[in-house]
Amino acid sequence: MPRSLLVLSLLVAVVAGSWLARSAMVRWRDLRAAQTYELAAEVRPVLVRAAAAALCLTCVSALGVAVLLGEHGGRGAVRAVAAEAGGADRAAAPPPLSSPSRSAASGAPGVSGAPAAAAVAFASVGRAAGGELMQGAVPGPDGRARTVRVWLPAEYGRSTAERFPVIVLHSGTPGRTADADLPDVFDGVASAVQQGKARPFVVVAPEAPGGTGHPCDLVAAAPQAVADDAALRSAVGAAFRTLPAGPAGWSVLGVDGGAPCAAAAGLARPDLYGAAAAVSGRYDARALAGAAAEAPGAVTARLLLAAAKRDTDGLASGRAVQAALRDAGARAQVRTSEVVQDYTPARERLRLVRVAVQYLAEGLAK
Numbered sequence: 001m002p003r004s005l006l007v008l009s010l011l012v013a014v015v016a017g018s019w020l021a022r023s024a025m026v027r028w029r030d031l032r033a034a035q036t037y038e039l040a041a042e043v044r045p046v047l048v049r050a051a052a053a054a055l056c057l058t059c060v061s062a063l064g065v066a067v068l069l070g071e072h073g074g075r076g077a078v079r080a081v082a083a084e085a086g087g088a089d090r091a092a093a094p095p096p097l098s099s100p101s102r103s104a105a106s107g108a109p110g111v112s113g114a115p116a117a118a119a120v121a122f123a124s125v126g127r128a129a130g131g132e133l134m135q136g137a138v139p140g141p142d143g144r145a146r147t148v149r150v151w152l153p154a155e156y157g158r159s160t161a162e163r164f165p166v167i168v169l170h171s172g173t174p175g176r177t178a179d180a181d182l183p184d185v186f187d188g189v190a191s192a193v194q195q196g197k198a199r200p201f202v203v204v205a206p207e208a209p210g211g212t213g214h215p216c217d218l219v220a221a222a223p224q225a226v227a228d229d230a231a232l233r234s235a236v237g238a239a240f241r242t243l244p245a246g247p248a249g250w251s252v253l254g255v256d257g258g259a260p261c262a263a264a265a266g267l268a269r270p271d272l273y274g275a276a277a278a279v280s281g282r283y284d285a286r287a288l289a290g291a292a293a294e295a296p297g298a299v300t301a302r303l304l305l306a307a308a309k310r311d312t313d314g315l316a317s318g319r320a321v322q323a324a325l326r327d328a329g330a331r332a333q334v335r336t337s338e339v340v341q342d343y344t345p346a347r348e349r350l351r352l353v354r355v356a357v358q359y360l361a362e363g364l365a366k
Helices: 003-036 044-069 075-092 100-106 154-158 185-194 215-221 230-239 256-268 285-293 312-328 345-362
Strands: 123-128 131-139 145-152 166-170 202-206 250-255 276-279 301-306 332-337
Touching: 131 154, 131 185, 131 230, 145 230, 166 256, 185 202, 185 345, 202 230, 215 256, 250 256, 250 345, 256 276, 256 285, 256 301, 276 345, 285 312, 301 312, 301 345, 312 332, 332 345
Parallel strands: 166 202, 166 250, 250 276, 276 301, 301 332
Antiparallel strands: 123 131, 131 145, 145 202
């Protein structure tokens, strides 16, 4: 073949391969996002585009060698290089994602339908409330990594066999974890254990989603936007000795700005959280009633709305949520805590978190 035609064919193969590879990656990310939110998605377009991209890259390798060696000779070398490139392309192709039904049938740990994810490394970043604070980067639904902090109670290191229940601690500040705004929140969790009011919990604090100044408004309107998704649950379950994700071992907590996130997550996903506690929050009662009405299955949500006695606005907001859920006929058991008072807001928050953790512990499997 003339050298000019080889060069032209090489350029065409490069352009086609690049477009197909990019299309395959985009559809792969969409597929992973769909499986994260447990939505139906077709895997065939991803595999077809990946195979076509691999074929184009094989042609690029063969044509590139042919251009270098010239029109004559080197055909054996071209075939060898092309075969080697084809094997590399097959290895680089995105792995097929398991279907939700196959994952559930295999009995794999974690949430049914959760996509397989690479192991996430968590490193120690300090100590808090007698326990150890770990941090890792977990891919989000959009493929970008988000920070996740995990607090291990002091009891975690004393037993190598025990598995611990989980509290997901929501943040109301975009791009931050809850402990960044509330560094004393782990003291409230630890004090509930020390006073014998709760068993030890592992606390998972995911970074709140960005793109909005009010992440909890987003969660109330679209509960699938919760920062605690299937990828995060799988990463935590693989890295730490936690109970399997589900209402028997997982619960959700939000304090101040994160309270509406916790309330929305608990009302919308009672199939995942055994209970939810929201402390000192301000709520959109209508949005929360709508989230509860769209909850899957027939599981009854359990929610605690706690506020200090002096926090009249917070108490009124919690009562409005109670009334909205009752009027909507939502499947939800809502309790309130309105008697906590102390000398300073910080001491009141500590006591409110302790009350919330005690409530969450009541929902655990005995």
